[in-house]
Amino acid sequence: MRDGGARVTARPDAVPAAGRGVRVAAVQVHPDGERLADLVALVDGxxxxxxxxxxxxxxEVVKAHARLAEGGLRGRLVLVP
Incomplete structure (x- = not known):
C-alpha cells in the first residue's frame, strides 16, 4: 500500500496500526442481497x-493458501465454487 493510502477491513479485530500516513478503518458486514446487487451493478458498469x-x-484451496503464504501478491486470491 502506498504512503497516504487507505485500508478498510471487515474484521474489526484485525485493523493494523496506522503508519506512513495510511488511514485505517473497519466496517461491520451484514447480509443484504439488495445492496449486494447494487455492488454487482457498479462492478458491471x-x-x-x-x-x-x-x-x-x-x-485448490491448499495451493491457494500456500500461494498466499508466499506473499508478494497484488490483489486478492478468490476461491471459486
Missing part, C-alpha cells in the same frame, strides 16, 4: 473495480 490476483477452485 465499471464504476467499482476489483483486483483479483489469482482465482482458484475450491479443490
Amino acid at each position: 465499471g464504476l467499482l473495480t476489483t483486483c483479483v490476483a489469482e482465482p482458484h477452485s475450491l479443490a
Whole structure:
C-alpha cells in the first residue's frame, strides 16, 4: 500500500496500526442481497473495480493458501465454487 493510502477491513479485530500516513478503518458486514446487487451493478458498469490476483477452485484451496503464504501478491486470491 502506498504512503497516504487507505485500508478498510471487515474484521474489526484485525485493523493494523496506522503508519506512513495510511488511514485505517473497519466496517461491520451484514447480509443484504439488495445492496449486494447494487455492488454487482457498479462492478458491471465499471464504476467499482476489483483486483483479483489469482482465482482458484475450491479443490485448490491448499495451493491457494500456500500461494498466499508466499506473499508478494497484488490483489486478492478468490476461491471459486
